[in-house]
Amino acid sequence: MPRVEKLSVIMPVFNERDTIEDIIKRVLDVDLPMELIVVDDCSSDGSHALLHGLAERNPEIQLVRHARNRGKGAAIRTGLEHVSGDVVVIQDADLEYDPADYPKLLEPIREGRADVVYGSRFLGEERREFKPSHAVANRFLTLLSNLVTGLDLSDMETCYKMFRSELLVGARFVSERFGIEPELTAYFARSGARISEVPIAYSGRDYAAGKKIGVKDGLEAIFAILKFNLLPSRRPK
Numbered sequence: 001m002p003r004v005e006k007l008s009v010i011m012p013v014f015n016e017r018d019t020i021e022d023i024i025k026r027v028l029d030v031d032l033p034m035e036l037i038v039v040d041d042c043s044s045d046g047s048h049a050l051l052h053g054l055a056e057r058n059p060e061i062q063l064v065r066h067a068r069n070r071g072k073g074a075a076i077r078t079g080l081e082h083v084s085g086d087v088v089v090i091q092d093a094d095l096e097y098d099p100a101d102y103p104k105l106l107e108p109i110r111e112g113r114a115d116v117v118y119g120s121r122f123l124g125e126e127r128r129e130f131k132p133s134h135a136v137a138n139r140f141l142t143l144l145s146n147l148v149t150g151l152d153l154s155d156m157e158t159c160y161k162m163f164r165s166e167l168l169v170g171a172r173f174v175s176e177r178f179g180i181e182p183e184l185t186a187y188f189a190r191s192g193a194r195i196s197e198v199p200i201a202y203s204g205r206d207y208a209a210g211k212k213i214g215v216k217d218g219l220e221a222i223f224a225i226l227k228f229n230l231l232p233s234r235r236p237k
Contacts, residue, residue, distance in 0.1 A: 004110055007034040007102065008085030008165065012075030013051065014041040016093040020050055027091060027099045028060060032106070037082045038093075039075040040065040073180030077173050089162040097159050101200045105162040114196035115167055116188050118153060119160030124199025131204060141221050145182055148229040149189035153197060157181050157221070160200055167193055178217045179224030186228035 009027055013020060027036055038061055040048050048065060055063040062082055066075065076090060087109055089102065101119055108114035121128060122139070142156040161184060175183045188195055 004086050004106065005033065006085035006087075007032050007106070008083040008088045009034055009036045009091050009099075010076055010079030010083070010088060011036060011038045011091045011093055012041055012072045012079070013038055013043060013047055013093040014069065014072075014075075015043045015045040015047060017043075017045045017047045017050060019094050020047055021054065023091070023093055023095055023099075024054055024058075024061070028058060030099050030102050032102060034060060035062060035083075035085060036060050037062045037064065037079045039078045041071065041075045042066045042069040071175075071177035073173070073175035073177050073183070076180050077175075080168060080173075083165055086165060087162060088165050088168075090159055092159045096203055098201045098203075101160065101198075102162075104198050104200070105160060108196040108198070109162065109164060113194070115193040116161065116163040116195045118155060118195065118197045119158050119162075119200035120153075120155040120197040121158060121200060121202040122154045123197060126199045126201045128202045129204050130202065134204060137218055141182070141218070141225065144222065145185055145225050145229075148225060149186060151185070151189055151195060153185070153195070155197070156185050158200075163188070163193070167191060175224060177220060179220050179228075182221055182225040183228045186225075189229075 024036065038051055040051055040063065042065065051063050055061040064078055064082065087106065089105065091097065091099065105117045105119055108117050138155065138157045142153055145156040146153055171187060173180065173183055
């Protein structure tokens with residue numbers, strides 16, 4: 001079985017002052033050897049001051065800051081440049097996803113059954129809170145992605161993508177915003193990686209609570225799905 005010495009958690013952050021301390025505590029409470037790479041995407045709400053204090057008190061945290069706001073995809077790409085663990089997982093900075101699910105995500109990789117594991121919000125009987133419109137949009141994007149990748153995923157847009165870091169050696173990603181989800185999926189599909197899914201808990205928030213994904217991002221995701229799978233110049237190397 002593949003050994004996992006350390007988990008690298010990449011956390012993009014943009015204006016999450018109200019949740020950042022709680023989510024970082026939840027991540028660090030997980031009983032796994034890890035590093036937490038926090039990429040502050042030029043927050044303007046005081047998040048960076050909180051993050052700076054947390055990084056000073058917790059040696060597991062690496063804090064990186066963008067000089068200007070660039071988007072989730074750019075923050076993930078920056079985080080990937082600092083990874084030193086055997087396995088990587090992406091963690092949003094709000095409280096929608098529960099880090100207590102890390103061991104469940106890691107199990108198929110540790111057992112040698114998968115190279116990549118997606119945490120699905122649509123499998124199993126886990127605790128879930130979804131706006132119907134968000135659920136429909138996510139299912140549509142997953143179906144479209146499956147049609148062009150040949151995969152059989154239930155939740156392509158999930159934040160929880162865990163993968164062996166060696167899969168990304170030599171990879172170059174270009175998405176600045178939420179196109180990173182289909183771009184990563186296209187890359188994993190074309191690389192021949194073994195992809196598994198496990199059910200996870202999910203507590204979705206709405207726009208009043210700070211959700212940042214809207215109709216424009218959905219259209220961007222559709223374009224990204226087609227671009228990274230059908231245009232030769234944009235196919236993952």
